[in-house]
Amino acid sequence: MKKEKNLISLERRLFFEKGTKLAAGSFLFSGLFTSLNAKESVALKVPAWSKSLGTVTAANLYGLPSPFEKDVLKEIRLSGAPKGYVSNSIALTSANSPISKIRGSITPNGLFFERNHSGVPVIDPKEHRLLIHGLVKDNIVLSMEKIKRFPSIEKSYFVECSGNTGISKNSPPDKTLDDMYGLMSSASWIGVKLSVLLEEAGIDLDKAKYIIAEGADGATMARTLPISRAMDDCMVAYMQNGEAIRPEQGYPLKLIVPGCEGNIHIKWLRRLEVTDTPLFARDEVSKYTDLFADGKARQSTLVMDVKSVITFPTTGDRLPEAGFYEIRGLAWSGRGKVKKVDVSVDGGRNWETAKFSTDPLSKAFVEFIYPWIWDGKPAVILSRAVDESKKVQPYFKQISDARGFNSESHNNAIQSWSVNAKGEVHNVRI
Amino acid sequence: MKKEKNLISLERRLFFEKGTKLAAGSFLFSGLFTSLNAKESVALKVPAWSKSLGTVTAANLYGLPSPFEKDVLKEIRLSGAPKGYVSNSIALTSANSPISKIRGSITPNGLFFERNHSGVPVIDPKEHRLLIHGLVKDNIVLSMEKIKRFPSIEKSYFVECSGNTGISKNSPPDKTLDDMYGLMSSASWIGVKLSVLLEEAGIDLDKAKYIIAEGADGATMARTLPISRAMDDCMVAYMQNGEAIRPEQGYPLKLIVPGCEGNIHIKWLRRLEVTDTPLFARDEVSKYTDLFADGKARQSTLVMDVKSVITFPTTGDRLPEAGFYEIRGLAWSGRGKVKKVDVSVDGGRNWETAKFSTDPLSKAFVEFIYPWIWDGKPAVILSRAVDESKKVQPYFKQISDARGFNSESHNNAIQSWSVNAKGEVHNVRI
Numbered sequence: 001m002k003k004e005k006n007l008i009s010l011e012r013r014l015f016f017e018k019g020t021k022l023a024a025g026s027f028l029f030s031g032l033f034t035s036l037n038a039k040e041s042v043a044l045k046v047p048a049w050s051k052s053l054g055t056v057t058a059a060n061l062y063g064l065p066s067p068f069e070k071d072v073l074k075e076i077r078l079s080g081a082p083k084g085y086v087s088n089s090i091a092l093t094s095a096n097s098p099i100s101k102i103r104g105s106i107t108p109n110g111l112f113f114e115r116n117h118s119g120v121p122v123i124d125p126k127e128h129r130l131l132i133h134g135l136v137k138d139n140i141v142l143s144m145e146k147i148k149r150f151p152s153i154e155k156s157y158f159v160e161c162s163g164n165t166g167i168s169k170n171s172p173p174d175k176t177l178d179d180m181y182g183l184m185s186s187a188s189w190i191g192v193k194l195s196v197l198l199e200e201a202g203i204d205l206d207k208a209k210y211i212i213a214e215g216a217d218g219a220t221m222a223r224t225l226p227i228s229r230a231m232d233d234c235m236v237a238y239m240q241n242g243e244a245i246r247p248e249q250g251y252p253l254k255l256i257v258p259g260c261e262g263n264i265h266i267k268w269l270r271r272l273e274v275t276d277t278p279l280f281a282r283d284e285v286s287k288y289t290d291l292f293a294d295g296k297a298r299q300s301t302l303v304m305d306v307k308s309v310i311t312f313p314t315t316g317d318r319l320p321e322a323g324f325y326e327i328r329g330l331a332w333s334g335r336g337k338v339k340k341v342d343v344s345v346d347g348g349r350n351w352e353t354a355k356f357s358t359d360p361l362s363k364a365f366v367e368f369i370y371p372w373i374w375d376g377k378p379a380v381i382l383s384r385a386v387d388e389s390k391k392v393q394p395y396f397k398q399i400s401d402a403r404g405f406n407s408e409s410h411n412n413a414i415q416s417w418s419v420n421a422k423g424e425v426h427n428v429r430i
Numbered sequence: 431m432k433k434e435k436n437l438i439s440l441e442r443r444l445f446f447e448k449g450t451k452l453a454a455g456s457f458l459f460s461g462l463f464t465s466l467n468a469k470e471s472v473a474l475k476v477p478a479w480s481k482s483l484g485t486v487t488a489a490n491l492y493g494l495p496s497p498f499e500k501d502v503l504k505e506i507r508l509s510g511a512p513k514g515y516v517s518n519s520i521a522l523t524s525a526n527s528p529i530s531k532i533r534g535s536i537t538p539n540g541l542f543f544e545r546n547h548s549g550v551p552v553i554d555p556k557e558h559r560l561l562i563h564g565l566v567k568d569n570i571v572l573s574m575e576k577i578k579r580f581p582s583i584e585k586s587y588f589v590e591c592s593g594n595t596g597i598s599k600n601s602p603p604d605k606t607l608d609d610m611y612g613l614m615s616s617a618s619w620i621g622v623k624l625s626v627l628l629e630e631a632g633i634d635l636d637k638a639k640y641i642i643a644e645g646a647d648g649a650t651m652a653r654t655l656p657i658s659r660a661m662d663d664c665m666v667a668y669m670q671n672g673e674a675i676r677p678e679q680g681y682p683l684k685l686i687v688p689g690c691e692g693n694i695h696i697k698w699l700r701r702l703e704v705t706d707t708p709l710f711a712r713d714e715v716s717k718y719t720d721l722f723a724d725g726k727a728r729q730s731t732l733v734m735d736v737k738s739v740i741t742f743p744t745t746g747d748r749l750p751e752a753g754f755y756e757i758r759g760l761a762w763s764g765r766g767k768v769k770k771v772d773v774s775v776d777g778g779r780n781w782e783t784a785k786f787s788t789d790p791l792s793k794a795f796v797e798f799i800y801p802w803i804w805d806g807k808p809a810v811i812l813s814r815a816v817d818e819s820k821k822v823q824p825y826f827k828q829i830s831d832a833r834g835f836n837s838e839s840h841n842n843a844i845q846s847w848s849v850n851a852k853g854e855v856h857n858v859r860i
Contacts, residue, residue, distance in 0.1 A: 057525050
């Protein structure tokens with residue numbers, strides 16, 4: 001009975017520290033409930049669903065969300081695309097995760113973002129093979145059944161498209177959270193360490209400098225990763241949040257390159273070639289690069305730097321009244337654990353450290369919460385993450401001063417939202 | 431590059447310690463892959479799905495598993511029920527989770543077990559209310575919208591039906607893992623601490639001894655919980671693994687009573703009454719009790735004791751050849767964290783400590799793994815968990831000696847599986 005007293009006292013302390021006066025006898029959360037007298041309580045309306053039988057259980061069943069959650073969906077988000085638009089273009093097969101409608105450090109599988117370059121192949125796992133060849137003692141082929149017999153590990157990692165939050169000088173002014181931040185998700189992956197498979201094939205570590213990973217989709221999407229990273233924490237995953245990896249995430253096999261841009265997490269993984277030279281594939285020289293102001297482009301950025309974003313309240317939300325709110329958000333870093341997240345409710349003049357909902361894990365999302373008493377006056381709220389490598393999330397101006405405005409990739413800028421006196425929330429750049 | 435060496439060396443050490451001789455130059459996992467010459471590697475068959483476009487992305491989408499995973503479903507398991515049976519009886523609306531086909535410490539929402547007493551009500555969250563009344567200063571009513579404004583917490587907890595693993599003297603001899611252990615699941619829940627809501631209503635802690643919790647289903651399922659537990663770690667949850675709680679788990683609101691039997695996790699929660707006397711509801715006096723040999727019944731067992739089970743290999747599995755396998759399983763305790771799990775592969779004569787896939791959390795599932803070189807000879811494999819309260823999982827004989835054979839509830843016995851020389855796995859009681 002000690003802990004929840006502390007929880008209450010934390011909120012109350014915050015309340016008093018902010019200098020707001022409590023009316024005599026009123027509680028911090030009063031306004032959040034309706035008081036009834038005893039007679040009213042007894043007479044509380046009994047709804048129809050308490051007076052009838054519900055739906056019966058089917059014999060063979062994969063459960064789905066409530067029909068009342070029918071608007072919580074992945075969505076294609078293209079400027080100018082009409083409502084209900086269905087892409088029939090290869091280049092446009094991506095869908096954003098509804099970040100604003102979900103919670104916590106793990107993305108539900110049904111709502112994991114997707115980005116495909118030749119659509120989603122329907123792969124029979126019995127027919128699927130992984131080839132490991134090149135600078136190895138044995139060129140080896142593995143079936144899914146055999147891959148699952150190797151020692152397995154379970155790790156939570158985020159996947160973020162390098163184009164996530166692609167803001168530029170002329171970005172539309174009131175893009176929503178889901179528009180801007182929907183190309184990222186996080187899951188708990190189960191699979192085999194890549195290094196275990198490479199060692200088993202007898203990798204020649206004296207000569208090997210790169211691994212070329214290739215997918216079995218129509219694009220045969222291929223990328224190069226440095227051998228040091230391949231032998232570190234990469235994994236070949238076949239489970240996502242406890243069940244088989246989803247088709248659009250690479251069923252039956254996905255390469256996980258923790259902390260790196262989404263595109264290098266090769267989906268439908270079919271081939272790993274150990275080489276001494278990069279592949280220079282289209283998607284690593286013409287795309288997924290950062291074009292600077294001087295016309296030179298940086299290739300192989302790979303690592304997604306420390307980043308955070310407030311997910312409530314954001315554009316489109318409206319705070320109904322002054323009072324208590326949780327400011328909530330996500331933080332992550334491709335360089336390890338998020339060490340802390342600071343939140344400002346006055347446009348960046350003053351900062352206070354938020355609390356985490358769960359213990360931060362390396363290269364995974366963590367949810368942060370900042371208890372806030374909104375006084376009903378205009379406010380600008382923003383978050384800033386710091387990771388264990390001591391990298392600090394920058395303002396957009398710091399990024400554009402360094403890189404110019406040519407590239408929208410690998411943007412980890414601080415995001416601000418304004419709250420006006422009516423409680424309406426808008427996107428604002430400071 | 432150090433860690434994966436350690437992983438390999440762990441398996442290799444185990445291999446040598448067991449006294450098995452390696453053929454010159456062979457690897458621990460040889461037999462798990464096919465070696466090819468360079469020409470064969472280049473000529474590896476390119477499957478049809480690498481030469482065509484996949485399916486395009488729909489505009490509004492809730493993702494589902496691959497069609498090749500169509501057998502991974504919740505299932506009604508009743509002795510004598512025909513294949514494809516659909517229950518139309520209120521009493522029989524339960525479905526088991528396919529434990530044998532999933533992995534890790536979190537159950538995917540689509541495969542979470544269910545047990546309903548009047549089917550699954552379809553509740554409009556806008557209409558749903560939670561009433562808190564009785565020995566409180568204010569009788570209060572909360573809408574879902576307001577409940578979500580209170581300080582929130584996120585915690586992983588298992589839910590296990592007290593009738594899970596209901597073995598008796600005459601249990602059928604070769605029940606499967608999913609038959610026996612399917613009435614349990616684990617999730618990460620987000621909601622409000624129950625104590626926060628009770629304090630806000632002004633609970634009279636001098637007089638209050640019990641909380642009666644009631645659901646909004648047709649059964650108005652109600653249970654009594656002691657005030658000490660209610661004020662400890664209970665929560666009123668509205669999110670399950672990042673998205674809204676599933677209909678069959680209590681959408682929009684579920685009471686979580688960490689570590690206690692499933693039935694007291696009141697689903698579709700609509701009423702909390704603070705009292706000084708228990709409810710003595712049907713489901714706490716005639717059901718969910720333990721009838722002993724002397725005809726007396728124990729009520730309010732509530733806590734699910736420390737337990738573990740090997741989930742691979744189990745009945746129905748067949749090990750194709752001698753060699754390396756991971757023995758994998760789940761462990762949990764209603765009294766806190768699982769401290770360790772020991773595994774025996776010789777019927778309980780010798781035990782070795784398994785490793786955990788992730789850090790154990792209090793009152794949640796943890797997956798354990800024991801790397802095993804099967805020598806091709808008959809073996810009996812079993813697991814035994816110990817929790818932080820120092821409780822040790824007992825053999826079934828210890829339970830039946832103490833309680834007799836009248837009750838199949840609250841059975842946390844050690845489970846054994848036998849492996850014969852053909853690699854076939856069967857259920858065996860030792």
